[in-house]
Amino acid sequence: MDGCSVSMEDFLEKIYETVERKGYARVADLAAQLRLKPPTVTRMVQKLGDRGLVHYERYRGLTLTPRGTAVGRFLSERHAVLEEFLRLLGCADPATVYRDVEGIEHHLSPDTLACVRRFVAFARQNPEWVAAYRRSSVDQDQAAASPVSQPWG
Ligand code: CA
DSSP states (O other): OTTOOHHHHHHHHHHHHHHHHHSSBOHHHHHHHHTOOHHHHHHHHHHHHHTTSEEEETTTEEEEOHHHHHHHHHHHHHHHHHHHHHHHTTOOOHHHHHHHHHHHGGGOOHHHHHHHHHHHHHHHHOHHHHHHHHHHHHHHHHHHOOTTSSTTO
């Protein structure tokens, strides 16, 4: 997202999800959810305001501009497609999937993201193909079960 830092992307994604749910977001709620101090949140809100992404009124909380909504939707959808991709690969633990997506999502090029989207769309349309993959990966895990599958830890 044109020059936004990782934390700004996460922050805008969280605002988007909160606004989608409640119609607005408050600095105090965002601070609690993101474990940040309210002045830090206010500073980030001001930066997003300078970029034309959020409207902020001190007592009414914040909402997204049309551009902020579009970028927030993109960030939220990117997160969702990557989660689905990892689940399709067979990654089952929701907390691990969430944490890994939080790490990966900021580092994909648009081209790679488009490839992941195509893959996920294909898999959705071909559930029998996904089922065959799942069966084969269970067989492979059983065949490859070895004490050095995680040499680093
Ligand atoms: Ca995310």
